[in-house]
Amino acid sequence: MIDNKTYSLKDIIKTGLLSGLIALSLSVIGFITLLNKRELVAGILSLGHVFLFSPLIAFAYLSAVRIKDEGKYKILGSGFLIGILTSIPLLILALIEHFYDIRQFLVNVSPDLMEILLFNQGIVAGSIILMLGMGLVGLLAAGLQTLPENIRGPITYALTWTLLIGTFSEILSGRLRSFFGPQFVKIIFVRKALNPLVAGILLLFFAGLEINTQKRKKRDDVKRPWKNLDPRIKNGLGMLLLLLLPLVLGTYLTEVVNNVGLYVLMGLGLNIVVGFAGLLDLGYVAFFAIGAYVMGILTTQGHLGFVSMSFWTALPFSVGAATLAGIMLGIPVLRMRGDYLAIVTLGFGEIIRILALSDMLKNQFGGAQGILQIPKPNIAGFDLVKPEFLFYVILLGVLLALFVSWRLRDSRLGRQWMAMREDEDVAEAMGINLVSTKLLAFATGAAFSGLAGAIFASKLTSIFPHSFNLIVSINVLCLIIVGGLGSLPGVVVGALILVGLPELLREFAEYRMLMYGALLIVMMLLMPEGFIPSEVSKRELHAHEIQD
Amino acid sequence: MLVLSTNDVTKSFGGLTAVNQFSFDVPEGKIYSVIGPNGAGKTTFFNCITGFYEFDGGKIEFMGEMLNGKSTDQITRLGVSRTYQNIRLFSNMTAVENILVGHHPHFKTYWFEALIPTKRILQEEAEALEEALHLLNFVGLKGLGDQLACNLPYGAQRRLEIARALANRPKLLLLDEPTAGMNPNETVEMIEFIQRLRDELGITILLIEHDMKVVMSISENIGVMDFGTKIAEGTPKEIQRNPQVIEAYLGRGAADG
Numbered sequence: 001m002i003d004n005k006t007y008s009l010k011d012i013i014k015t016g017l018l019s020g021l022i023a024l025s026l027s028v029i030g031f032i033t034l035l036n037k038r039e040l041v042a043g044i045l046s047l048g049h050v051f052l053f054s055p056l057i058a059f060a061y062l063s064a065v066r067i068k069d070e071g072k073y074k075i076l077g078s079g080f081l082i083g084i085l086t087s088i089p090l091l092i093l094a095l096i097e098h099f100y101d102i103r104q105f106l107v108n109v110s111p112d113l114m115e116i117l118l119f120n121q122g123i124v125a126g127s128i129i130l131m132l133g134m135g136l137v138g139l140l141a142a143g144l145q146t147l148p149e150n151i152r153g154p155i156t157y158a159l160t161w162t163l164l165i166g167t168f169s170e171i172l173s174g175r176l177r178s179f180f181g182p183q184f185v186k187i188i189f190v191r192k193a194l195n196p197l198v199a200g201i202l203l204l205f206f207a208g209l210e211i212n213t214q215k216r217k218k219r220d221d222v223k224r225p226w227k228n229l230d231p232r233i234k235n236g237l238g239m240l241l242l243l244l245l246p247l248v249l250g251t252y253l254t255e256v257v258n259n260v261g262l263y264v265l266m267g268l269g270l271n272i273v274v275g276f277a278g279l280l281d282l283g284y285v286a287f288f289a290i291g292a293y294v295m296g297i298l299t300t301q302g303h304l305g306f307v308s309m310s311f312w313t314a315l316p317f318s319v320g321a322a323t324l325a326g327i328m329l330g331i332p333v334l335r336m337r338g339d340y341l342a343i344v345t346l347g348f349g350e351i352i353r354i355l356a357l358s359d360m361l362k363n364q365f366g367g368a369q370g371i372l373q374i375p376k377p378n379i380a381g382f383d384l385v386k387p388e389f390l391f392y393v394i395l396l397g398v399l400l401a402l403f404v405s406w407r408l409r410d411s412r413l414g415r416q417w418m419a420m421r422e423d424e425d426v427a428e429a430m431g432i433n434l435v436s437t438k439l440l441a442f443a444t445g446a447a448f449s450g451l452a453g454a455i456f457a458s459k460l461t462s463i464f465p466h467s468f469n470l471i472v473s474i475n476v477l478c479l480i481i482v483g484g485l486g487s488l489p490g491v492v493v494g495a496l497i498l499v500g501l502p503e504l505l506r507e508f509a510e511y512r513m514l515m516y517g518a519l520l521i522v523m524m525l526l527m528p529e530g531f532i533p534s535e536v537s538k539r540e541l542h543a544h545e546i547q548d
Numbered sequence: 549m550l551v552l553s554t555n556d557v558t559k560s561f562g563g564l565t566a567v568n569q570f571s572f573d574v575p576e577g578k579i580y581s582v583i584g585p586n587g588a589g590k591t592t593f594f595n596c597i598t599g600f601y602e603f604d605g606g607k608i609e610f611m612g613e614m615l616n617g618k619s620t621d622q623i624t625r626l627g628v629s630r631t632y633q634n635i636r637l638f639s640n641m642t643a644v645e646n647i648l649v650g651h652h653p654h655f656k657t658y659w660f661e662a663l664i665p666t667k668r669i670l671q672e673e674a675e676a677l678e679e680a681l682h683l684l685n686f687v688g689l690k691g692l693g694d695q696l697a698c699n700l701p702y703g704a705q706r707r708l709e710i711a712r713a714l715a716n717r718p719k720l721l722l723l724d725e726p727t728a729g730m731n732p733n734e735t736v737e738m739i740e741f742i743q744r745l746r747d748e749l750g751i752t753i754l755l756i757e758h759d760m761k762v763v764m765s766i767s768e769n770i771g772v773m774d775f776g777t778k779i780a781e782g783t784p785k786e787i788q789r790n791p792q793v794i795e796a797y798l799g800r801g802a803a804d805g
Contacts, residue, residue, distance in 0.1 A: 404663060411662030411673075412648075412655050415641075419649040422638035429598055431624035431653035431716060440659065 016085025019059040024089040030108030039193035040166030056086040060138040064145035079142020083135035158206035246388035255387040256503040261394035263499045267491040268401040269448030275486035277441035278421025280342040283349025287322040287446040289468035291453025294318040296371035311377035322450020330442035357465040370464035484530025551752040556606035566592040568776035581755040584773035599623040629718035639698035647680040650715030687711040
């Protein structure tokens with residue numbers, strides 16, 4: 001893939017400057033300063049530092065991989081050089097800021113940023129620390145490559161886990177407090193960050209854990225007590241864990257999981273349309289909106305309501321209406337493929353949103369004011385108000401959708417869809433009726449989305465047209481691509497990453513789209529088949545590697 | 549009995565008449581070849597038979613049933629199956645899955661029955677799989693069932709395409725240049741294989757082929773096409789001596805000298 005021999009000093013310099021420019025732009029847009037507010041290890045390390053150094057670490061490590069056969073000193077030297085070079089654009093920024101006030105042009109070049117870059121020191125001492133610090137980090141990152149696997153593994157494993165725990169220490173400390181009391185939490189966390197001592201212990205613990213697994217692997221007796229269990233017991237245990245999840249997570253995290261669940265539901269539907277049947281649908285939010293609006297109109301106790309059904313009575317109507325809309329959209333686009341289909345569906349999605357927003361239908365759909373006073377789901381006279389209860393409704397929906405997707409994928413219909421995705425003409429020549437096959441894909445996808453919409457309406461108790469923007473369709477499409485097109489576990493992972501993670505990193509909402517875009521670019525370059533590729537597409541995209 | 553009978557089939561694209569009043573009959577159990585120079589309209593004619601193109605005039609009958617106005621999948625269900633000149637497998641599906649797609653018209657359960665795995669549907673799936681493996685074996689690809697179609701070697705892809713067509717359980721099999729791009733050894737194997745199809749499975753075969761050696765050695769009847777019209781029809785021997793055919797292939801004057 002990459003020719004080792006052409007990787008020369010010039011390339012190392014280029015790499016170093018590139019990493020420096022990335023670090024510079026992250027600083028100048030205020031990203032680093034903002035992230036600095038989240039401390040990982042109290043008084044020592046913040047998320048800002050992690051992001052300031054992460055381009056350097058990534059580039060130094062990757063270039064070390066490229067020249068791994070050229071001797072230790074060259075590798076370490078390249079790492080050090082990349083580190084120094086990374087610091088140069090930052091130093092220039094610090095110097096300019098020191099002598100001229102450039103804050104009037106670059107608002108985010110604040111004293112705070114200078115403090116981070118210069119480690120609270122003066123300009124001279126700070127510059128030296130930054131330069132040498134970056135050189136050292138580069139050297140260490142490159143040095144990681146020279147270490148044998150049995151040392152490198154535990155180090156990366158321990159660092160990753162400790163950093164993750166540090167990043168989410170605020171949430172973790174909140175949860176632990178409610179289980180073990182504030183005294184316990186005070187030992188581990190200092191001001192929403194890890195106690196340095198505890199961080200050290202965690203590092204050792206995870207390293208030891210990994211060393212242990214490696215040893216076991218070598219002796220080939222990896223303990224997997226769950227491996228011999230009856231699959232029914234395994235599923236039962238998994239189910240039990242899922243049922244107990246809201247108790248463990250608490251209200252806030254359960255709310256996050258609920259949002260993820262709704263996106264999983266939509267993702268599973270779109271996965272059928274795009275992943276299985278290969279029909280690129282960009283107006284997928286329309287079915288979500290239809291499900292939500294039907295639920296809203298049928299159940300609302302406000303002035304728009306006329307029947308005031310319960311959630312459970314209205315649910316079949318919501319899903320049914322969305323399914324019908326799926327078929328109605330499907331009929332005119334039967335003869336369309338690829339880009340054309342994408343554009344038509346895009347238009348359809350907008351039409352539905354604009355209809356909901358329009359003054360013409362204000363008396364039916366509430367226009368921009370939306371529909372209010374939608375009741376929560378109710379079981380035996382008991383309103384499911386808390387997220388912990390709604391969790392079970394969503395879980396039920398997701399499990400149902402997962403089951404349907406899984407059964408259909410491995411059935412005749414699944415093969416019909418995939419054949420149609422591969423070659424429509426040939427599929428027809430094999431006796432497949434394209435009309436019914438396409439409409440079934442649209443209908444099933446729309447049904448899942450309608451179900452998600454219905455639950456969404458009832459969960460929020462009010463809906464507005466602006467909740468059904470194009471961005472929802474794009475989000476759902478992105479999450480199935482990131483997870484792995486056509487892969488069912490991929491949908492869940494994709495939703496966790498693209499919906500769950502941003503919720504947990506709420507304070508960075510400003511930069512959400514930036515991170516999103518960066519993630520997508522990196523994903524497409526490094527693993528285009530997604531995090532959990534479906535078996536087949538994995539083989540397809542890496543076919544050349546298998547043949548080698 | 550005639551398996552296929554066409555009468556004055558005409559298909560034009562704008563000003564170009566690709567197939568012009570083409571009539572011929574294919575009796576049951578025969579290997580019938582359609583030959584002609586490049587661009588003579590052979591593949592267009594195939595596309596008319598399989599319903600991929602709607603033709604402008606004439607009629608096509610299959611086992612006494614009119615094919616006019618029927619859609620591709622309906623015609624396939626009647627028992628007409630085909631392969632393609634440039635192999636068109638479902639590349640990202642495994643070999644067995646490809647064949648199972650071909651088996652599609654013979655599933656009797658409804659799609660939603662898959663949601664509740666009843667004995668009926670499990671049994672049907674098992675039978676389909678068994679038939680697919682049998683076909684895989686028949687075309688000589690035993691053990692390659694789990695390979696992705698795109699990873700198979702060229703000759704195997706040709707065979708897999710035929711296996712997929714066979715899974716339709718056709719009465720008439722249309723092969724569009726089955727030996728294109730093959731070396732002489734593979735070509736000989738393919739000729740034997742096509743003969744086996746007819747002899748062992750009793751399938752009538754309609755063949756488009758460029759390679760004269762192939763055509764002359766396996767066809768019982770040959771129809772020659774040039775500029776969309778039939779210029780000759782007969783046994784291989786008759787065709788080889790027909791001056792019009794020689795002219796179409798080798799140019800004017802060749803027949804005389």
